[in-house]
Amino acid sequence: MSSDTKHAAHAHPDGWTYVKVGVILTLITVIEVWAYYVPALVAHPFFNPGLIILSAIKFATVVLFYMHLKYDHRLFRVLFTGPLIIAGCTITALLFLFHHFKTVS
Amino acid sequence: MATIAAPSLASAEDAYAENSGIWSWITTTDHKRIGTLYLWTALFFFLVGGLEAVLIRTQLAKPNMGFVSAETYNQLFTMHGTTMVFLAIMPLSAAFFNYLIPLQIGARDVAFPRLNAFSYWVFLFGGIFITVPILFQVAPNGGWFGYAPLTTNQFSAGPNIDFWVLGLQILGISSLAAAFNFITTIINLRAPGMTLMRMPMFTWMSFVVQFLLVLAFPPITIALFFLLMDRFFGTTFYEIAAGADPLLWQHLFWVFGHPEVYILILPAFGLVSEVLPTFSKKPLFGYNVMVYSGIMIGTLGFGVWAHHMFAVGMGPVADSIFSMMTMLIAIPTGVKIFNWIATMWSGEIRFTVPMKFAIALIAMFTIGGISGVMHSSPPADLQQTDTYFIVAHFHYVLFGGSIMGIFAGIYHYYPKMTGRFLNESAGNWHFWLNFIGFNLTFFPMHFSGMLGMPRRIYTYDAGQGWDLFNMLSTVGTYILVVSTSIFVVNFLRSRTRGLKAGNDPWGAGTLEWSIPSPPPDYNFAQIPEVTSRYPLWDLKDPAKTAGIAHSHADSATITDAHAVPVHEETERHTAKSLGIPMPFPTSKPFFTALAMVSMFSGLLFRRSGHDSIALTVVVGGALLFVSGLYSWLTSPLE
Amino acid sequence: MSSHAAAAHGAHGAGHDDGHAHHHYTTTGLEHRKIAIWAFIGSECMLFASLISTYLIYKGRSIVGPFPHTEWVNEAGVVFKPILNIPVTSASTFVLLMSSLAMVLALQAVQLKDTPLPDGANWWTRAQRSSQGWLLMTALLGMTFLGFQAFEFASFVHEGLTIKTNLFGSTFYTLTGFHGAHVTAGVLWLFTLLFIDRKRGLGPKDELIVDIAALYWHFVDVVWIAIFTLVYLIQ
Numbered sequence: 001m002s003s004d005t006k007h008a009a010h011a012h013p014d015g016w017t018y019v020k021v022g023v024i025l026t027l028i029t030v031i032e033v034w035a036y037y038v039p040a041l042v043a044h045p046f047f048n049p050g051l052i053i054l055s056a057i058k059f060a061t062v063v064l065f066y067m068h069l070k071y072d073h074r075l076f077r078v079l080f081t082g083p084l085i086i087a088g089c090t091i092t093a094l095l096f097l098f099h100h101f102k103t104v105s
Numbered sequence: 106m107a108t109i110a111a112p113s114l115a116s117a118e119d120a121y122a123e124n125s126g127i128w129s130w131i132t133t134t135d136h137k138r139i140g141t142l143y144l145w146t147a148l149f150f151f152l153v154g155g156l157e158a159v160l161i162r163t164q165l166a167k168p169n170m171g172f173v174s175a176e177t178y179n180q181l182f183t184m185h186g187t188t189m190v191f192l193a194i195m196p197l198s199a200a201f202f203n204y205l206i207p208l209q210i211g212a213r214d215v216a217f218p219r220l221n222a223f224s225y226w227v228f229l230f231g232g233i234f235i236t237v238p239i240l241f242q243v244a245p246n247g248g249w250f251g252y253a254p255l256t257t258n259q260f261s262a263g264p265n266i267d268f269w270v271l272g273l274q275i276l277g278i279s280s281l282a283a284a285f286n287f288i289t290t291i292i293n294l295r296a297p298g299m300t301l302m303r304m305p306m307f308t309w310m311s312f313v314v315q316f317l318l319v320l321a322f323p324p325i326t327i328a329l330f331f332l333l334m335d336r337f338f339g340t341t342f343y344e345i346a347a348g349a350d351p352l353l354w355q356h357l358f359w360v361f362g363h364p365e366v367y368i369l370i371l372p373a374f375g376l377v378s379e380v381l382p383t384f385s386k387k388p389l390f391g392y393n394v395m396v397y398s399g400i401m402i403g404t405l406g407f408g409v410w411a412h413h414m415f416a417v418g419m420g421p422v423a424d425s426i427f428s429m430m431t432m433l434i435a436i437p438t439g440v441k442i443f444n445w446i447a448t449m450w451s452g453e454i455r456f457t458v459p460m461k462f463a464i465a466l467i468a469m470f471t472i473g474g475i476s477g478v479m480h481s482s483p484p485a486d487l488q489q490t491d492t493y494f495i496v497a498h499f500h501y502v503l504f505g506g507s508i509m510g511i512f513a514g515i516y517h518y519y520p521k522m523t524g525r526f527l528n529e530s531a532g533n534w535h536f537w538l539n540f541i542g543f544n545l546t547f548f549p550m551h552f553s554g555m556l557g558m559p560r561r562i563y564t565y566d567a568g569q570g571w572d573l574f575n576m577l578s579t580v581g582t583y584i585l586v587v588s589t590s591i592f593v594v595n596f597l598r599s600r601t602r603g604l605k606a607g608n609d610p611w612g613a614g615t616l617e618w619s620i621p622s623p624p625p626d627y628n629f630a631q632i633p634e635v636t637s638r639y640p641l642w643d644l645k646d647p648a649k650t651a652g653i654a655h656s657h658a659d660s661a662t663i664t665d666a667h668a669v670p671v672h673e674e675t676e677r678h679t680a681k682s683l684g685i686p687m688p689f690p691t692s693k694p695f696f697t698a699l700a701m702v703s704m705f706s707g708l709l710f711r712r713s714g715h716d717s718i719a720l721t722v723v724v725g726g727a728l729l730f731v732s733g734l735y736s737w738l739t740s741p742l743e
Numbered sequence: 744m745s746s747h748a749a750a751a752h753g754a755h756g757a758g759h760d761d762g763h764a765h766h767h768y769t770t771t772g773l774e775h776r777k778i779a780i781w782a783f784i785g786s787e788c789m790l791f792a793s794l795i796s797t798y799l800i801y802k803g804r805s806i807v808g809p810f811p812h813t814e815w816v817n818e819a820g821v822v823f824k825p826i827l828n829i830p831v832t833s834a835s836t837f838v839l840l841m842s843s844l845a846m847v848l849a850l851q852a853v854q855l856k857d858t859p860l861p862d863g864a865n866w867w868t869r870a871q872r873s874s875q876g877w878l879l880m881t882a883l884l885g886m887t888f889l890g891f892q893a894f895e896f897a898s899f900v901h902e903g904l905t906i907k908t909n910l911f912g913s914t915f916y917t918l919t920g921f922h923g924a925h926v927t928a929g930v931l932w933l934f935t936l937l938f939i940d941r942k943r944g945l946g947p948k949d950e951l952i953v954d955i956a957a958l959y960w961h962f963v964d965v966v967w968i969a970i971f972t973l974v975y976l977i978q
Contacts, residue, residue, distance in 0.1 A: 022844035055972035083785030087792035216775040323790035340913040
């Protein structure tokens with residue numbers, strides 16, 4: 001059993017993949033910061049959701065590739081995503097309870 | 106790590122053999138001894154919390170009593186709640202986690218024995234830290250829920266709340282450390298063949314609880330940290346004048362507080378799920394459904410917190426959602442009740458003391474559950490909230506549920522822990538007086554509550570229809586004092602005078618009963634391969650388990666190279682003679698915990714204006730803590 | 744490793760044959776500490792969720808400035824500019840992202856330590872074997888991030904925002920301060936690994952201790968990814 005996990009550990013991507021992931025993360029960050037300085041984009045109703053989606057992509061990329069969740073034992077996926085879902089629901093519920101989702105401006 | 110200990114290290118094991126002496130307890134890493142420490146400490150705090158309750162009920166016995174002052178009363182009810190929740194029920198559950206989980210899953214210890222010792226010492230120091238102030242009349246006085254802004258400097262200028270904020274922060278670290286340990290233990294140290302769906306139900310419910318701890322304690326850690334910053338460093342988290350929201354604390358607290366309710370009850374559910382099958386001579390009815398309902402309760406438990414806050418006016422949408430979620434969570438809880446009844450149905454029931462406590466849990470928890478569903482409805486809750494009706498409700502679930510379940514567990518497992526039975530007739534007296542006293546104390550509170558008596562008032566005027574009910578409650582409390590005294594004497598005396606118990610005094614079906622009582626330090630000389638949920642019944646009475654799934658028909662067939670068939674171990678060896686490596690005794694967790702607690706306590710000096718002393722103690726404590734950690738982590742475990 | 748590890752071997756196991764004797768039995772075949780660190784990370788999700796929720800709940804509720812994204816004029820007519828410095832924080836965000844890259848390469852270097860280099864390996868293949876180099880780079884990038892944070896805090900205080908000033912100050916410093924404390928602990932952890940590496944060399948047998956440090960480090964990074972968007976970019 002332990003020899004299986006050892007194998008799994010070596011199925012990780014090579015160094016170039018990590019570098020490519022780093023480049024993608026940098027590019028997304030550049031887009032985020034660039035958008036911050038374009039008033040027309042900031043005024044757009046999709047600005048905030050768009051930024052949140054971009055940061056979620058970065059979040060997922062680091063977790064899947066750098067933290068190897070994509071390649072590792074599924075137990076770790078359960079241990080991470082379960083709490084993450086509860087945390088996300090808690091944030092959402094709290095913001096709702098404090099009236100953050102009212103569209104009136 | 107070689108399986109043969111180096112000769113120079115073997116002396117550590119000899120030291121282990123000396124199971125007496127305070128140093129052996131300070132340095133122990135044995136889960137059973139740590140469980141024993143938890144049990145004794147938590148029982149002590151249970152008596153402290155009970156004593157506080159007695160003083161409260163004495164004050165309330167008659168209208169306009171002057172037994173204690175209003176301020177003392179505030180300290181008493183705050184510390185009664187805080188003690189019972191954090192220093193009695195949680196650590197009593199932790200005592201069983203420690204003692205039973207490794208035994209039930211066929212392991213030799215927990216995954217991180219030293220972290221386990223650390224958890225206990227942090228708990229002990231935190232418990233002392235938060236309890237001692239009451240002797241000097243400076244105990245926390247803001248309720249166990251500590252609502253800010255009431256607990257900010259503006260309204261609570263004294264040091265009272267400081268002890269509470271820092272004390273709970275310390276206790277939280279203990280619970281979190283223990284939870285990571287048990288999650289790892291349950292995932293990774295199960296005996297061969299013990300799949301998740303073959304784990305004993307106590308281990309299952311404990312497993313769920315560890316996740317609740319891991320996810321519920323961070324929100325209170327943060328809420329307490331905000332309060333700590335407000336109190337010591339002048340931040341504005343709870344300062345209404347700066348625009349703070351008075352509901353922030355309430356939400357963060359109950360995001361923790363409601364899962365905490367399940368942290369308190371699920372271990373008791375687990376214990377009775379061991380007791381009921383044993384004394385009904387039948388496997389637990391609907392095992393899978395019991396597991397799923399436990400997980401459901403745990404998960405839904407994170408989505409119902411705002412039902413503690415219907416009275417603050419969250420609006421109809423929020424009220425409806427939380428009301429619905431609360432009604433929903435009653436379903437898996439009800440399922441458990443029916444499964445326990447079905448377990449007893451047509452069983453060969455033996456009415457031993459643990460069985461009586463277990464049955465009492467089913468009945469009393471049902472009453473508390475029903476009153477709980479009553480105030481899941483916001484209109485009803487608005488009438489009931491902050492009255493004695495609520496006090497009645499949560500004592501039916503926490504005393505009628507958790508405490509009854511824990512007593513069932515203590516009577517059931519005492520023979521395993523000590524090798525001797527608790528005296529049965531004293532146990533019967535304890536049970537019946539406890540049962541009568543409990544109902545006499547808390548049932549009348551439904552009425553005084555419905556008649557409008559508010560919680561937390563230190564006295565009341567005559568002629569409001571509350572006098573009789575309060576007197577009954579107080580009499581009930583004195584009966585509880587008698588019953589608890591009987592228990593304490595029985596607990597102490599039976600250690601040396603109780604009837605001797607063998608491996609399996611009750612004819613139970615799980616692994617912890619296959620080894621001697623009390624278990625040797627290594628637990629299992631040979632790790633068994635488990636083929637069903639009740640391995641010991643497979644061995645001794647296969648007819649009982651004929652109806653449940655087995656991995657192979659013959660329990661003597663072994664597929665795992667690491668294990669031997671399920672068997673009974675009656676001989677005692679030493680770990681050394683068996684070649685089993687044991688963790689060394691070490692005082693490092695003790696001193697690391699001490700350093701961490703002193704780091705927190707340094708902040709108290711800031712209250713008295715001694716900032717330089719505060720800084721010295723906090724920084725000094727932090728440095729000692731970090732060096733303690735380094736020294737601990739760089740020394741070998743075994 | 745734990746005592747259990749020998750669970751299986753127990754009575755018979757002493758001095759037994761197999762090369763696996765030192766390898767402790769676990770139910771899943773996974774290492775205890777790796778399971779524990781993931782459970783810890785799950786718990787940290789709730790910790791930062793509580794901090795982030797509070798920041799967002801109190802967003803725009805401060806009665807007095809300075810404010811993060813908008814200008815504020817006090818009673819005396821003094822103008823306070825929007826306080827967040829996006830260019831500086833973008834730079835520090837980039838630094839932290841790159842530290843994650845260095846960390847994952849450090850882990851890879853430890854895993855590959857015993858694998859012989861192919862003949863004529865290029866500079867990159869050889870560079871990837873330097874666990875000390877990557878560990879040092881990760882730690883230095885982490886320290887750079889902390890330097891940026893110290894600079895940010897100092898300039899905010901200079902501009903009139905302390906932790907006591909308003910709700911924004913309290914929530915901002917606490918949220919980013921909690922994160923900074925995590926980075927500090929991580930830097931300490933990395934230097935410890937670097938020390939061990941220099942003293943006795945980290946190899947594939949030490950994969951676990953580097954792996955759990957890396958998981959912690961990456962998690963601290965993803966928390967910053969969330970903070971950067973929710974605190975700095977969204978207005």
